[in-house]
Amino acid sequence: MMSSIRLGARLGACGSGYGRKGPLAVMAEAERPDTRLRLMAVHAHPDDESSKGAATMAKYVAEGYDVMVVTCTGGEAGSVLNPAMDRPEVRANMTEIRREEMARAAKILGVRHRWLGFVDSGLPEGDPPPPLPEGCFALLPLAEATAPLVQAMREFRPHVVVTYDENGGYPHPDHIRCHEVSVAAFDAAADPVAYPEAGEPWQPLKLYYSHGFSRAKMQAFHEALVDAGMESPYAEWLEKWGEDKADVMERVTTRVECADHFEVRDDALRAHATQIDPNSRWFAVPLDVQRKLWPTEEYELVRSLVDTTLPEDDLFAGIREEG
Template structure:
């Protein structure tokens, strides 16, 4: 179960890994917490923007369905309202009723129910920072961690189905500084222009700490599925933009994995790992 904040996050964070596991016969469910109603059109080639939140939500539902099909996964909407990304100094208050303002237990209850129904062995989501400071990403982390902790407890969320205890919780590490530096150096060495120059400088200037990577999943064979899923989100992803600025031959030569941080495991495992199901496959817990 991969828990994400908005439609398109599942395609930019761990997408090739989910496509690989789905192709290998793993039942993969992407959970999308919000409808992305307050997202802007970020693709300059898209054309006229959808008029209003309801129309944007409808467009993004269609995009999400196409992305899920490209990855070969199932997908479920939790049904919360996008909080938007506040901008300004000072930051404006978040809109009433948005996902980030929902009390934690209320926001977590539908995910606990879904965990108990789907019964995943592995859950992935964002680290405590949200990966970047969008209020929905931070809330997504809080909700996923709460559901992971509570779904197996029969005394909690008692009206939300029979208890189920997932075994491992991971945080996505889609934009690690190590990855950006490696790819950046390879592009520059080949005489190309790296899309990561400003980002690396910004990360270093802000002294953003690197979180530990425990698990690297080989998934280069599924980069085409990842790219197809990204292009499905036409309101958000410019097919000539940043996500596609790294030559694929450089990516295949330099960085063939996606990275994760094992946040909690209820089964014995040995680090580093190359499989999110390490310690689970073939065990009684898995059966």
């Protein structure tokens, strides 16, 4: 069933609304002959951009859109997850190495990249979990953590912003804080009273949550591997998921077909060599099987200042582009 919708007030409690600069003014700027439509993807750590929506970004880059990845933290608290990279000299230089990996991934994807410069909060483990490190991203006051993202939005002027849902995709403190600052910045970027030192106000037109890891998708891949007589890395994951837990596919409004760019996505993933084992589940399903079974990446539209029709197949649906 298709429905026409405008979601201008859905997240109204999270900020000041639309600011003083309405969507029509922003649309007029979008139509200038020297500008392109712009997409900003906000992520918590380096490598998140390659595992969540990378093929979508590569698709839009190939089609001539301007795409920027914003990374909130340096990922310096991350463990080395690739056995081939687990060496003392790597562990001792994680900050520098992860910056180099991010630069390679951005080049592969063809996107602009911007660091916000916050300290990785790490993922506390234990019972009870240890306290987060002082001064880390997740513990900063929300206004302080939001400020540099507002500046990035006002400088890049995205029409579409993509981030995580209220659960962060999974409950890592930095992912949850990434959600919070993204929603706050979406509103504040348009408000001339908020962060006046951060530049000329700009109103993004649409806000999406990325939903890359659904039970339905993992189930489809698991069954395909089993049917082919191959070992599936998803069996344990599906068992832990549980039948009674809601699938994020129930929230999806937008499916972007981007199968032609899965290879670019995988190359970007491999660029994060400290985090991605080339023999891991990320690459368990052959690309031709992925393209046949699940050729899309999924999103939830949570704010739109333009009219659009759901379900969508384009993040820029409803945003007019001058030809």
